[in-house]
Amino acid sequence: MEARQWQDRYPDGQRGRLGILGAGHIGPVVARLALGAGYPVDIAASGDPEDIALITELIVPGARPRWASDAAADADIVVLAMPLHRFLDVDPGLLSGKLVVDAMNYWPASDGRLPLFEDPVSEDPVSEDGAFEDGTGASSSEIVARRLAGSRVVKALNHIGYHELEDQARPAGAKDRKAAGVAGDDPGAVEAIARLVDQIGYDPARVGGLAAGRILQPGGPVFGVTLNLPEFERVVQEHARSLT
């Protein structure tokens, strides 16, 4: 895979094992990009790995099909790539102590309403600089993080369409490289995921804490678009100004 040739900027020791939970739309795409960047990858659906053996062999060659519990247990980074309503079936204990990427979206217009994600009150509605206080409730990743109290949660890889994520990936320094947003409350976790984002082909755009992650959500200014880093930052700043 051509991704391999552009990923020599980080020592191998920094590529921990990815456990991707979800073998539907976005999971296999993230898995392929990560494999191309030199990460070992496990992938799991909701059931028996045998059910996704063919999918893994042909769509994500190089990954190992696993039970979700095994993929999570062995992973350094767990990627939540299932539909959000399926997340409610995940035992938070499986992810305890893990670095978790929330690549899911709460998208009622497309997937239906989930009462848990209709929470009108954010526990932390203001990002550090106060720029994203917009009177709406918690970001979906804050709600995910509340359920995963033992995990470090970073929102990323959710806002570029799954059909574009692979087409638009570029090596570091390419002039048509695009940006991908990263949001999280734990600086070390954010850096690890920013590195992953960089390695799979995007300039990481650190947008703030999980509360600020709402700008990456459906309805936010960068959802469903791919922009280069200066454009991305400009759009985020304009959005912040529009809320003050």
Next chain:
Amino acid sequence: MTDTSVYTFGLDTFGDRNADASGTPLSHAQTIRNVVEEGVFAEQAGVDFFGIGEHHTDYFPMPAGDVALAAIAARTSRIRLGSAVTVLSSDDPVRVFQRYSTLNAISSGRAEVILGRGSSIESFPLFGYDLADYEKLFDEKATLFAELLKGGPVTWEGKTRPALLNQDVVPHSESGPIPTWIGVGGNPESVIRAARLGFGLALAIIGGNPARFAPYSELFRRALEKFGRGPLPVLMHAPGHVAATDEQAKAEFWPRYRDIFTLVAAERGFANPTGDRFEWESGPDGALFVGSPETVARKIASNLRALGATRFDLKYGMPGMTHDSLLTGIELYGREVIPRVRELLATEAAAV
């Protein structure tokens, strides 16, 4: 020359609401009458299949496409007619079977069904279904539909509709099971489902490079083997518009594409379409088939080859286009694009 009769070429519409030349929208009723004319004209132009996708909106006022297909059936004799797609999750599989079996009777065996969701979600609140149950509803109802297609009395029990006990469901087909496909938008688990149930694979590609779906065709083939089934066809569905020149096709299509995707973007919370992205999607690697007959034909031929598909369905037009420009597009597709694709595929095959 290689035999290219294995390939078939269709047109799909969602009942895109027409406008007049000044841009004023036509009524829903006139749009539906125009769709019937377009279907009849498609046969005259040499198109093999005409599909109508279920939608429930002001800009796609086409919730009962099977009724329009029946009107087309009564005025045609050769073209195959089907849904593209039927939103099975929010429908009753027994009623879907009965409606398309009736269409099959009227058309003397020309009916097909593509089951899926498409981008249509309006039917869920309309009929009291929860979108969050989508997968469960689809899986169970598709399984029942497969049972109904076998033709004998059906015994079935599930959670999404009342059970059936040795139930004879009419009308019986006189031409075997209605050809049925599952529309897949990129989820490999849906490919496995199609193979498990013995339905054709309809790859609905609306963005990005279609060639990336090539492994899905292989996945489908391998899954059919695993389930002990014989080969089944792969269909590619993609949007576009054909006009005399690339420039004219884009000038007619892009403003209407921009308008509708801007509207949908606002409804669903994603960013507006950009001209740059449209140009890329209309280019050789993208998923839009917008251009002259030669441009569109070359793109279809290369994608059919890349995907190992034997059928291509063009979802023609966009809401806000005129009936006349759609008819011109249908004529060019039938009389120029289809023969040219066959020629390209035969030449390529012969050159191998």
